Amino acid sequence: MMYKIENPYRPIKAEITEVISETPTIKTIRVEPKEPITFETGQFIELTIPGIGEAPFTPSSRPTIKDIMEITIMNVGKVTEKVHELKKGDIVGVRGPFGKGYPINRFKGKEILVVGGGCGFAPIRSLMYEFLDRSGEFKKLFFRGGCKTPQELLYRSEIEDNWAKREDLDIKLTVDKGDSGWKGNVGVVTTILDGVDMDYESGIAIVCGPPVMMKFSTKKLLEMGFKEENIYLSMEKNMSCGIGKCGHCRLGIYYVCKDGPVFSYDKIKNFPNIWD
């Protein structure tokens, strides 16, 4: 008798239905999996480019939409380079979802501060959809986002035409270096965390972005009075199998692929070099 367990290494076929250029180095691909894939915001998938390989990404679309998934990808590596060459109609593979997403239900009735940086915006957009769709369930929502330059600001029209106009969201953006058209703040993201009008002691902070940005944001949030267990971080490791077998993504006693990628700071703070 053979075990009837799904083959966890098999990708599901998916068709690219649209490619959206977000910034000079970032594209969003919209894919239609041939078998439905549901995910929770914060979970990740492995994207296969046939004949090239796989890489992990966190979907940036609404988790409630089952037949279409959007993945925002920065051109940085072997697989991502190929992703940037993809066009409508191409076939890719999707495996997952893997890991544990954000414990949204634990955030009910609370004040929530979302801090995003750089390409860390991608998973955060999915999370923001979830928050905004259910905003009545939370006490108050804050969003603080930063990136290098205004050109690199992801989902700019979404943010300016939609998020910025919402009464139930307090939003502020910053860039490291502005340009003539930029009216927002200039400086790293930690400079716009001060003065967020919420109770830090009981509030939830969610940080997503490059490791340095997460490191300094966490430090700042702790100084402000956020509790370690209320700071949620999305850890980036070299995920491959997604199920805690291949060993590539170990962080202390955890595998980021199955135990994360979202961790509260108290869970990982004692491991050495977590930001490296």
Added chain:
Amino acid sequence: MQYISSSNFTKFLENLKNDYDVYIPIKKNDQYFYKKYIDFTDDIVISEVRAFEPLKSFFFRAREIVAENFKSDIPQKIQKPYCIVGVKACDLKGLQVQDYVFENHDYQDPFYINVRKNNLIISADCTSTIDTCFCLTLNVKPYPLENFDINLSVVREGFIFEVSSQKGQDLVEKYSFLFEEVKEEFISQRDKQREKVIKAVEENIKENNIPHQDSFKNIIERGYESNIWADEANNCVECGACNTICPTCHCFLLYDQKSENKMARLRIWDSCMIKDFAQVAGGANPRPELWMRLRNRFEKKFDFFPKVADIYACTGCGRCISACPAKIDIRKVLKRLVYDV
């Protein structure tokens, strides 16, 4: 406990061939390799000491296809389950670690389980040692006490045949005509033999001054910032042999074959000593230096595994010592971590 004569054991193996692909160690230039059993040739050695290759290679293959063209089926490669004869105690512990990883650590791996599930493990007492054997350090006795279906102890003109699973018991019943009662003198022969091998391993341990695992608690944490790592990693050439030869190492790489119109995904043994093992697509690498990767290898075995699975992921088999071209010696690293930090 039964006795089986050598000639009856050959008959037993002959019968097993109907239901299993039987593998057995053969001796070649002082090394032992598993070979498919056809008939009982002179080079077959069931006792003596561990094989060159780690036992994991039967279940977690060095290279195998795990997905093809989006098809959901699990490619089935073996016709019959394996029966592996002459497995030594250290390798049984290695299998325990592999079982934990592929069967029990939250998710199951169908490839491993399919091959592992119906197999038959016929282990054997060690009757000699290699100078790198240090199993006793890790609380592994050089004769199997658990995790086997059948264990053999060589005695005069045959074996003491001990079963420890239902599968083993069923076979004894099915082939009861091949077995005899064990004579007292055989038991004392076995016990003497076991004593002798224990002494030999103890000698190895004494000679190299290897601390017992009871003193391993927190050695990684304590020695985390020490210069032992840089010192020991100095000559490492990043070949990965220490990982691939290790019976407990389980890390792998998913690798897609380059092809325009086909998707074939392989999984191959990987090594955490290789630079890009943990490097992310953007280029950031948590362990850019060799010594960090050496430290990580020890952290995985002596910190991670005891914390998540209550087991040190080392069997004391000594394979990594012989395999390392840079002569990096796990016994010495452990000794330094325990005594010098």
